Amino acid sequence: MKFFLSLLFSCLFGQLAVAQTVPAKSTPVTKPTKPITPAAVDSLQVEYVRTQPDAELWLQPGDRLQVRVKARTGLKVSLWNQHPLQELPAAQNKGQAGLYVGNYVIQPGDKLANLNVPVLVDDTTDVYPYTVFSTSSKVTLLNPAQALYGFTQSKNAYMNYGLGEDRLGGAKMGFLDSLVRVQINGKVGRDYRIRLSNTLNAYIPVQQVRLEATPSTYTGESLTSSWSVSGDSARGKYDYVRVAVGQRLPYTSYMDVDPARIIVDIYGAVSNTNWMTLHRTLREVKNVQYQQIASDVYRVIIDLKHPQAWGYSVGYQGTSLVVKVKRQPPKLKLKHLTIAIDAGHGGTSTGATGKTGIPEKDITLKISLLLQKELQKKGATVLMTRTTDSTFDTSERVRMLKKTLPDLLVSIHVNSAGRPEVKGTSTYYRHLAFRPLSQALYEEVLKLDLKEFGNIGGFNFALNAPTEFPNALVETAFASNPEDEQRLINPQFQEDMAKQIRKGVERFLKETRKRK
Numbered sequence: 001m002k003f004f005l006s007l008l009f010s011c012l013f014g015q016l017a018v019a020q021t022v023p024a025k026s027t028p029v030t031k032p033t034k035p036i037t038p039a040a041v042d043s044l045q046v047e048y049v050r051t052q053p054d055a056e057l058w059l060q061p062g063d064r065l066q067v068r069v070k071a072r073t074g075l076k077v078s079l080w081n082q083h084p085l086q087e088l089p090a091a092q093n094k095g096q097a098g099l100y101v102g103n104y105v106i107q108p109g110d111k112l113a114n115l116n117v118p119v120l121v122d123d124t125t126d127v128y129p130y131t132v133f134s135t136s137s138k139v140t141l142l143n144p145a146q147a148l149y150g151f152t153q154s155k156n157a158y159m160n161y162g163l164g165e166d167r168l169g170g171a172k173m174g175f176l177d178s179l180v181r182v183q184i185n186g187k188v189g190r191d192y193r194i195r196l197s198n199t200l201n202a203y204i205p206v207q208q209v210r211l212e213a214t215p216s217t218y219t220g221e222s223l224t225s226s227w228s229v230s231g232d233s234a235r236g237k238y239d240y241v242r243v244a245v246g247q248r249l250p251y252t253s254y255m256d257v258d259p260a261r262i263i264v265d266i267y268g269a270v271s272n273t274n275w276m277t278l279h280r281t282l283r284e285v286k287n288v289q290y291q292q293i294a295s296d297v298y299r300v301i302i303d304l305k306h307p308q309a310w311g312y313s314v315g316y317q318g319t320s321l322v323v324k325v326k327r328q329p330p331k332l333k334l335k336h337l338t339i340a341i342d343a344g345h346g347g348t349s350t351g352a353t354g355k356t357g358i359p360e361k362d363i364t365l366k367i368s369l370l371l372q373k374e375l376q377k378k379g380a381t382v383l384m385t386r387t388t389d390s391t392f393d394t395s396e397r398v399r400m401l402k403k404t405l406p407d408l409l410v411s412i413h414v415n416s417a418g419r420p421e422v423k424g425t426s427t428y429y430r431h432l433a434f435r436p437l438s439q440a441l442y443e444e445v446l447k448l449d450l451k452e453f454g455n456i457g458g459f460n461f462a463l464n465a466p467t468e469f470p471n472a473l474v475e476t477a478f479a480s481n482p483e484d485e486q487r488l489i490n491p492q493f494q495e496d497m498a499k500q501i502r503k504g505v506e507r508f509l510k511e512t513r514k515r516k
């Protein structure tokens, strides 16, 4: 293997994907033994030679380098002249012949630095020698003995489970504080793959990580120490769980229900926690404990006093991990609370449009302004993400909300579907602990005699992502359905919708009071 790699890469490659014709397969010489004519290349009908995914790749031993070639049917195609690619039966490729696929498992000792990988294509006639193409994107092989580390650059560095993409972006695993040291064990295009534990990786955008200048043998694994668990003064809004970790290690977290809990997993931490001090100032944190759930995963478990969680955030103070736990507001009435309303879209983001051409951004703003009045009438303090037709990026909205920290957030949108017959109302949540808010909203909005589209969970929408406060998205109705649209643009319906959303929030508060 190494022979071929060094031979091919040092002698022939290092250029971008260019078809090159080389001499007979067995002898590593540089002069062609037969004349090369363009016809040889043309007759192969090579459309593309790609890695899968077709992006810059950093791989380590054990990873698979997958390659796809589209060319004429019946050829002999191989990766590095050693690993044959198989032509898929046409039936497995939408009836098209000539798709060759294969992969190579990276072995320890394989070396490759930012190069296009050679793929050999042979027409099997022996009239022409084989022709070498190279993948359109470059591949680098990492040496695990010299691990790469980096630091997160901002407080909003997010991790994804995988590389999936749709209109909502990849499924998010969670956010990291700044200056968290992460081990990079791969790269796919614009994302680094980072190692969380022996069994768990995550993906993080390249621009969110600053690489350490040189590879390091310093792993950053760390022993935890004692905890301090305390709260604000009686009138304050938060309790704090402080865990001395020794370094800013990566973590993931979530809220569990029944019982209401906050779980934080710290990767690379090993327990040396010999005590935890709980102070009398605590109002929301009932109990704390930890589990070493794997040799490299330390789990922080925080039991809450109330069945309804009001949110939390995780970050570092120095090298102590701090879980800031929002206390349930003592008075669950609108007049004691700050409610945030997010009018979907705005400015250049017009959102959905139906037959009438009235954009979603106008409808969401009207309903939001009416809802603002509804809530203010009941004495609530209302926070609006926008009150005019202005452009306001969703990530900017999230940043603003994480700064202002309302007690609760409702985001308002208008739905759209490819099929015009699809109609109805729906509400959405991302975190299970916040489902009750979305359910209460759903119950009240349905009273407008809209069709049930559903209460939808795990929704990977930016404004459902914050863990700091209960939040829900209301997709009022479908702009793409003529009947729904007629209602959406009707001022009376907009007023009714605002009223029902206000009632939904009140219903959530009432039900939460009862759950105490």
Ligand SMILES: [Zn+2]
Pocket: 344, 345, 351, 352, 360, 413, 414
């Ligand atoms: Zn929308």
